[in-house]
Amino acid sequence: MTAFLIRRIAFAFVTLFSVLTLVFVIVRILPGDPAQLILGDQASREAIEAMHVRLGLDQPILLQYASFLGNALRGDWGVSMMTGQPVLAEVLNVLPWTIELTLVSLALGIAIGVPLGVWAAVRRNRLADYIVRIASLAGLSFPAFVSAIILLFLFAIELRWFPVISAHKGSLQAWTQSITLPAISLGLNSAAYITRVTRSAMLEVLSEDYVRTARAKGVPQRIVVWRHALRNALIPIITVAGLYLSTLIGNSVLTEIVFSRPGLGKLIVGALNQRDYTMLEGMMVIYTLAVVVVNLLSDLAYGLVDPRVKLA
Amino acid sequence: MTEIVLTPAPSRPPTGLSALLRAFNANKASWIGLVIVILVVLAAIFAPLLAPHDPLEQDILDRLKPPTTDHLLGTDYFGRDTLSRLLYGARVSLIIGVGATLIAMALGTAIGMLAGWRGGRFDAVAMQAMDMLLAFPSLILGLIIVAMLGPSMPNIIAAIALTSIPTFARIARAPTIAMKGRDFIEAGRALGFSDTRILTRHILPNIFPEILVMATLWLANAIRTEASLAFIGLGLKPPTPTWGGMIREGFENILDSAWLAIAPGVAILIVVFALNLLGDGLRDAIDPKLRNET
Numbered sequence: 001m002t003a004f005l006i007r008r009i010a011f012a013f014v015t016l017f018s019v020l021t022l023v024f025v026i027v028r029i030l031p032g033d034p035a036q037l038i039l040g041d042q043a044s045r046e047a048i049e050a051m052h053v054r055l056g057l058d059q060p061i062l063l064q065y066a067s068f069l070g071n072a073l074r075g076d077w078g079v080s081m082m083t084g085q086p087v088l089a090e091v092l093n094v095l096p097w098t099i100e101l102t103l104v105s106l107a108l109g110i111a112i113g114v115p116l117g118v119w120a121a122v123r124r125n126r127l128a129d130y131i132v133r134i135a136s137l138a139g140l141s142f143p144a145f146v147s148a149i150i151l152l153f154l155f156a157i158e159l160r161w162f163p164v165i166s167a168h169k170g171s172l173q174a175w176t177q178s179i180t181l182p183a184i185s186l187g188l189n190s191a192a193y194i195t196r197v198t199r200s201a202m203l204e205v206l207s208e209d210y211v212r213t214a215r216a217k218g219v220p221q222r223i224v225v226w227r228h229a230l231r232n233a234l235i236p237i238i239t240v241a242g243l244y245l246s247t248l249i250g251n252s253v254l255t256e257i258v259f260s261r262p263g264l265g266k267l268i269v270g271a272l273n274q275r276d277y278t279m280l281e282g283m284m285v286i287y288t289l290a291v292v293v294v295n296l297l298s299d300l301a302y303g304l305v306d307p308r309v310k311l312a
Numbered sequence: 313m314t315e316i317v318l319t320p321a322p323s324r325p326p327t328g329l330s331a332l333l334r335a336f337n338a339n340k341a342s343w344i345g346l347v348i349v350i351l352v353v354l355a356a357i358f359a360p361l362l363a364p365h366d367p368l369e370q371d372i373l374d375r376l377k378p379p380t381t382d383h384l385l386g387t388d389y390f391g392r393d394t395l396s397r398l399l400y401g402a403r404v405s406l407i408i409g410v411g412a413t414l415i416a417m418a419l420g421t422a423i424g425m426l427a428g429w430r431g432g433r434f435d436a437v438a439m440q441a442m443d444m445l446l447a448f449p450s451l452i453l454g455l456i457i458v459a460m461l462g463p464s465m466p467n468i469i470a471a472i473a474l475t476s477i478p479t480f481a482r483i484a485r486a487p488t489i490a491m492k493g494r495d496f497i498e499a500g501r502a503l504g505f506s507d508t509r510i511l512t513r514h515i516l517p518n519i520f521p522e523i524l525v526m527a528t529l530w531l532a533n534a535i536r537t538e539a540s541l542a543f544i545g546l547g548l549k550p551p552t553p554t555w556g557g558m559i560r561e562g563f564e565n566i567l568d569s570a571w572l573a574i575a576p577g578v579a580i581l582i583v584v585f586a587l588n589l590l591g592d593g594l595r596d597a598i599d600p601k602l603r604n605e606t
Contacts, residue, residue, distance in 0.1 A: 018444050026457070037460070134341075137592060141585035143536045145543050146577035149563060153570045250449025254540055258563070268452070269544055272459045280456060291447045 077282035087282035109190025117198025139192025242298025342593030348586035420480025428488030528591035
């Protein structure tokens with residue numbers, strides 16, 4: 001287990017390093033001078049040069065790269081050009097909101113998707129299966145912000161069951177009220193995705209010899225499906241749920257805008273509108289970190305679910 | 313007397329475009345998807361003939377009107393006809409979606425095939441780069457690129473294409489590796505065919521159906537991403553009608569006139585669903601292993 005852990009963590013560092021390099025390259029190769037972007041078209045030459053010095057853009061490219069990597073890893077992501085606050089502090093301020101939203105949505109997606117997927121697989125090619133397949137395809141087709149707007153309109157504006165602005169304070173009731181609609185909106189998408197993956201993983205496992213053996217031995221169908229088959233189908237489900245978490249983090253941008261919820265999404269859109277260049281670079285680093293951590297966690301989850309993985 | 317039973321030779325799995333044609337007849341869902349997609353494409357092409365009004369014509373006296381016989385889907389904040397804007401918006405969605413998907417398909421397939429064909433260090437480096445791109449949330453990547461380049465049509469197409477290249481590279485690489493050792497490729501090499509000829513004339517036609525299926529599914533994704541970017545404010549500049557931009561404008565008036573946001577939302581949903589239906593059905597039919605499984 002230790003060797004497996006070390007290998008995975010080393011691999012996570014390699015990925016982190018590569019993606020940070022990608023972020024650096026993207027920001028540098030894109031046409032357009034960041035100083036010009038920040039100061040606008042009317043800025044004088046002197047102002048632009050001063051901004052170059054401030055951003056370190058007057059240094060040789062390799063030096064810029066080294067200081068970018070060093071700063072990113074030390075957690076020194078500079079100061080927001082708009083608020084004057086450290087980027088890290090601003091990010092940490094809203095990060096819990098985004099983590100909370102994505103985790104609750106993913107949990108919702110698993111709670112709906114896994115049973116539906118199992119049910120459809122067991123009833124393969126029957127009416128229930130067709131309905132689940134069409135419904136999950138429709139769920140996948142919803143752009144995150146469209147489902148969010150429809151939910152907001154129906155349940156917050158027309159029926160007034162939930163607040164229009166989902167920024168909870170204090171009590172558990174307020175928390176539940178403010179997270180329900182955003183989590184359903186994001187969770188529907190992940191439920192659709194997980195349903196499809198569960199169904200196809202289950203179909204594969206249900207045709208395996210050991211499932212036939214268990215059935216031949218007279219093990220009840222319920223136990224065959226939920227204990228023998230589902231446990232073995234979990235690996236692809238975890239892989240996809242892990243990969244999907246990065247999509248969820250991306251889509252949460254839209255959900256946060258629609259429900260006026262604080263979070264990384266609102267922060268990044270604010271930074272884009274204000275041309276807050278240092279903030280954007282910091283946000284890209286935080287997204288990179290999030291993706292690497294999520295991938296690492298899902299790798300570790302395999303190890304827990306499937307003992308064979310450790311040997312591989 | 314010995315009875316002679318004639319068994320037909322096992323038929324080869326269909327390859328190339330014949331597989332695609334067969335796929336259409338095998339799955340009714342693909343048909344429904346195809347018909348809807350064709351209707352939307354026709355609506356976009358003939359938007360000038362179909363649209364009841366000029367999509368940019370403002371009528372301040374008639375703004376935020378609910379659906380009437382003159383304006384079937386109502387009017388927006390500037391009194392512009394929603395239905396006409398929806399029809400013209402389909403053009404933008406389709407041009408950006410198809411453009412981005414074609415570029416991603418061409419570049420991704422080329423990278424994947426080369427990586428699979430050459431193997432070794434080139435393969436390792438190219439695929440590591442693809443995995444990095446794949447790991448980053450595509451919406452965030454697209455958002456940052458468009459924000460830095462500016463929201464023009466070529467820039468939006470390039471940003472969306474960049475986020476979809478890795479998927480095509482992955483799809484193209486595996487079958488290229490599998491096919492590399494097949495007899496007909498060996499024969500081609502023995503005859504002295506160049507790598508380019510073997511890759512483009514012999515391997516590409518065999519993996520093309522899979523790539524086309526992926527392209528259908530990614531076209532859906534590209535249309536969704538374009539709408540998401542426009543909703544955030546990184547779409548084509550107003551007054552050009554785009555579905556995402558219309559939702560954004562409608563969302564600002566959601567308390568008075570929700571249909572302004574919901575109508576284009578439903579339009580995106582229908583197109584994306586139809587493309588998914590089409591791609592899914594095609595995939596089931598082309599890959600017997602996957603049939604009815606995903």
